Amino acid sequence: xxxxxxxxxxxxxxxxxxxxxxxxxxxxxxxxxxxxxxxxxxxxxxxxxxxxxxxxxxxxxxxxxxxxxxxxxxxxxxxxxxxxxxxxxxxxxxxxxxxxxxxxxxxxxxxxxxxxxxxxxxxxxxxxxxxxxxxxxxxxxxxxxxxxxxxxxxxxxxxxxxxxxxxxxxxxxxxxxxxxxxxxxxxxxxxxxxxxxxxxxxxxxxxxxxxxxxxxxxxxxxxxxxxxxxxxxxxxxxxxxxxxxxxxxxxxxxxxxxxxxxxxxxxxxxxxxxxxxxxxxxxxxxxxxxxxxxxxxxxxxxxxxxxxxxxxxxxxxxxxxxxxxxxxxxxxxxxxxxxxxxxxxxxxxxxxxxxxxxxxxxxxxxxxxxxxxxxxxxxxxxxxxxxxxxxxxxxxxxxxxxxxxxxxxxxxxxxxxxxxxxxxxxxxxxxxxxxxxxxxxxxxxxxxxxxxxxxxxxxxxxxxxxxxxxxxxxxxxx
Ligand SMILES: [Zn+2]
Numbered sequence: 392x393x394x395x396x397x398x399x400x401x402x403x404x405x406x407x408x409x410x411x412x413x414x415x416x417x418x419x420x421x422x423x424x425x426x427x428x429x430x431x432x433x434x435x436x437x438x439x440x441x442x443x444x445x446x447x448x449x450x451x452x453x454x455x456x457x458x459x460x461x462x463x464x465x466x467x468x469x470x471x472x473x474x475x476x477x478x479x480x481x482x483x484x485x486x487x488x489x490x491x492x493x494x495x496x497x498x499x500x501x502x503x504x505x506x507x508x509x510x511x512x513x514x515x516x517x518x519x520x521x522x523x524x525x526x527x528x529x530x531x532x533x534x535x536x537x538x539x540x541x542x543x544x545x546x547x548x549x550x551x552x553x554x555x556x557x558x559x560x561x562x563x564x565x566x567x568x569x570x571x572x573x574x575x576x577x578x579x580x581x582x583x584x585x586x587x588x589x590x591x592x593x594x595x596x597x598x599x600x601x602x603x604x605x606x607x608x609x610x611x612x613x614x615x616x617x618x619x620x621x622x623x624x625x626x627x628x629x630x631x632x633x634x635x636x637x638x639x640x641x642x643x644x645x646x647x648x649x650x651x652x653x654x655x656x657x658x659x660x661x662x663x664x665x666x667x668x669x670x671x672x673x674x675x676x677x678x679x680x681x682x683x684x685x686x687x688x689x690x691x692x693x694x695x696x697x698x699x700x701x702x703x704x705x706x707x708x709x710x711x712x713x714x715x716x717x718x719x720x721x722x723x724x725x726x727x728x729x730x731x732x733x734x735x736x737x738x739x740x741x742x743x744x745x746x747x748x749x750x751x752x753x754x755x756x757x758x759x760x761x762x763x764x765x766x767x768x769x770x771x772x773x774x775x776x777x778x779x780x781x782x783x784x785x786x787x788x789x790x791x792x793x794x795x796x797x798x799x800x801x802x803x804x805x806x807x808x809x810x811x812x813x814x815x816x817x818x819x820x821x822x823x824x825x826x827x828x829x830x831x832x833x834x835x836x837x838x839x840x841x842x843x844x845x846x847x848x849x850x851x852x853x854x855x856x857x858x859x860x861x862x863x864x865x866x867x868x869x
Contacts, residue, residue, distance in 0.1 A: 450502030541602035687738030698733025746809025773854035802844025
């Protein structure tokens, strides 16, 4: 749906503008049309011209030609500064003709010099009002409409704007393709209206300047040949120092024709709200799935199928005020390509000589009498298990006996290589039931618990290592 309100506003402004323009022309005709021969003059009546500046009476003259040439001279004097602009006398300046029998006019020269002082040179312009208060002046009705367009173009491309204007009120819109966007509404958040009037020539802005000013409060002035900081400050009634404060030094210190300068900083008057639909292609993540594989040894994994991202087209409704998104909402989502799962095969096949990576308690019950850690000034590399329910010491996981026999302070010791990086050590045994090279599936009896080697009582010393580094067995015996 379009915002009818905004479009209606522009149309309304246009009608009011035409009416105002018509009445202004009428006034011009009355004031400045050449005097027609008046039959009354035949009867000895002479014309006197009373001159007013608004309410103020300046005096009367009999020589209308002197007034006209004074006005022309004033306009001609001002013209070079406003090349291409139509200049005219302030409409407050009025000449009222009176017919009298005997003109009694005071010092005409003095009256004319008053005119010289008070007469202001103006240009026909359109005053653009925001919520009823005049905000800027632009050249004419076309510039007024151009300003409204520039307000919209500040945050939309010409293509987007054209598409929106052409779409009318059609409910059915073509579906957006990935990467496309479309404006669904543009509204100017203020009541704008235009009225024909006169303005100081320097107050008139181009449509682009006017739109920028309304949106930001910043007036940009483009310097012309012969401009100086002082002259510009005077034209825009700026306190000294303001220009330097508002403009970067490089520009300010070298003002030449075309230099753009900030000459006003006011409050922004207008906000432009744009609603947009945007379609974007987005990736869809794939899932990772694990599958048991009886052909693969326990502890081994294998990628059975590579994952592939999918794609979806997401339509988002975006509301932006002065180009800044203030809300975004996903209004549609279409999956155009489903993702492909990544499948990882996980081995379940057990071999009596190859460890599963999961360890069983290596004794018949019992409790941990000493944990791994510093003890008597050196590292106790394993745990001690004592007070078992029975004497049997068992292989904690599938493996092959690497060593079996007396080994110094370990006493009778068995080392099992689980052939998956892990080794376990069982020490202080009273007797050994296995020999090197023997396959020992998990739970195989390796011997009996004892007190051989450096030991202060019957217990099992148990170590776990991975790739040659000892680990805390408590992390594995769960
Ligand atoms: Zn120990």
